[in-house]
Amino acid sequence: MEWDDIAIEGMDDSAYSVQDGMFLVPPKAGFGLDFDDDRFTYQVSRGGWLID
Numbered sequence: 001m002e003w004d005d006i007a008i009e010g011m012d013d014s015a016y017s018v019q020d021g022m023f024l025v026p027p028k029a030g031f032g033l034d035f036d037d038d039r040f041t042y043q044v045s046r047g048g049w050l051i052d
Contacts, residue, residue: 009036009043011034013033015032015034
C-alpha cells in the first residue's frame, strides 16, 4: 500500500485510518474529506493553492 500524507489548510482528513493493513475511507460523501467552506472559498477566490 502506498500512502502520500499531505497537509492542506482547511482540509480535514483525520477520519482516514489504516487498520490491519487496510486503508479505511470514512463513510462520508465524496472522498470522505471535510473542508472549511470559508477557507476553501477564500483560497479559490485567490487563485487556489500553490505547491512549493
